[in-house]
Amino acid sequence: KKDAxxxxxxxxxxxxxxxxxVGEKHPSLTTGKGRTYKKVVIKGVDEVGVKITHEYGTARIKFEQLPEEFQTRFGYDASRAQEFLSREKDLEAARARASIAALRANAGLPSSSPSRPGSTKPRTTKPRTTKPKTTRPETTKPIGAAPSAPSNNVEIQxxxxxxxxxxxxxxxxxxxxEALDDKASxxxxxxFKGIGGAGGDPKVSQKKLTEAKSWRTKAEAVYSKINTARSEIRQLKRKIKLIERSSKDK
Structure with a gap:
C-alpha cells in the first residue's frame, strides 16, 4: 500500500x-546521440519524451535520448512509454485507414481490393456510386449440363x-x-499507397486511377461476353425443355 x-x-x-x-526556454539541448538543438522551447511533455521548437524547426526527443535529469524530473517510465507508443501507432494506423477509405469512396472505388472467389479473405462491400459496377458471372457453380435428349431428336442435337x-x-x-480485374485492383x-504512410506521397495518384479504370473497362468487356454466353445457354436449355415436353405430348 505504501508503494502504491x-x-x-x-x-x-x-x-x-x-x-x-511548457514554454520553458533552454539555450541548447544535447541528446544522447550527440545532436545539439539551440534556442529550445518546450512545447509539451508526454510519456514518450519532450516536444520542442528550435532554431530550425520542431522535434520530439524521446526520454531515452535526454539527460537523466529530464528523465527524473518528468517521471520517465520505459514500460509506460512503450505502451503509449503502441497506442499512438494504432491510432495513427486507424486514422490512415479511415483516410484511405474516404479517399477511395470519393473516387468511386471499393474501400479495399475485392476478394477473389474462394479466397479466405472477407468480401468488401462497394459503396454506391454512379460508376457502373463490374458484373462478374457466378464462378463457384459450373454451368450445368444440357438436358439429356433422345438420340434421334434432330432438333435438340x-x-x-x-x-x-x-x-x-x-x-x-x-x-x-479475373486477371484484368485483379490488375485493376x-x-x-x-x-493510394502513400496515404498515411511515413515518408510516402500524401496525394492520390490520379494517373494510376486512370490506368486502373482502363483495366477495369477491359475486364467489364470480357465479363459482358461471359454474361452474354451464359444468357444464350439458359435460352437454349429452355428451348430444349420445350422440345422434350412437346415430344412427350405427341
Whole structure:
C-alpha cells in the first residue's frame, strides 16, 4: 500500500512538472546521440519524451535520448512509454485507414481490393456510386449440363452442340476477365499507397486511377461476353425443355 501511495505521488509530481515545463526556454539541448538543438522551447511533455521548437524547426526527443535529469524530473517510465507508443501507432494506423477509405469512396472505388472467389479473405462491400459496377458471372457453380435428349431428336442435337461451344467460351474467358480485374485492383491500391504512410506521397495518384479504370473497362468487356454466353445457354436449355415436353405430348 505504501508503494502504491508513493507511486501515486510520483506520478502526480511528474504530471505537474510536465505541465509547468511548457514554454520553458533552454539555450541548447544535447541528446544522447550527440545532436545539439539551440534556442529550445518546450512545447509539451508526454510519456514518450519532450516536444520542442528550435532554431530550425520542431522535434520530439524521446526520454531515452535526454539527460537523466529530464528523465527524473518528468517521471520517465520505459514500460509506460512503450505502451503509449503502441497506442499512438494504432491510432495513427486507424486514422490512415479511415483516410484511405474516404479517399477511395470519393473516387468511386471499393474501400479495399475485392476478394477473389474462394479466397479466405472477407468480401468488401462497394459503396454506391454512379460508376457502373463490374458484373462478374457466378464462378463457384459450373454451368450445368444440357438436358439429356433422345438420340434421334434432330432438333435438340445442334442446340446441345451450341451449348457445349458456349461453355468452352465461358471457361476460356473467365480467367482472362479475373486477371484484368485483379490488375485493376492492384493499380488502384498503388494509387493510394502513400496515404498515411511515413515518408510516402500524401496525394492520390490520379494517373494510376486512370490506368486502373482502363483495366477495369477491359475486364467489364470480357465479363459482358461471359454474361452474354451464359444468357444464350439458359435460352437454349429452355428451348430444349420445350422440345422434350412437346415430344412427350405427341
Amino acid at each position: 501511495e508513493e507511486e501515486k505521488v510520483r506520478v502526480a509530481k511528474a504530471a505537474a512538472e510536465r505541465e509547468s515545463a 445442334p442446340l446441345m452442340t451450341r451449348i457445349a461451344e458456349l461453355e468452352q467460351v465461358v471457361e476460356k474467358l473467365r480467367p482472362e476477365a 492492384e493499380i488502384e491500391d498503388d494509387a
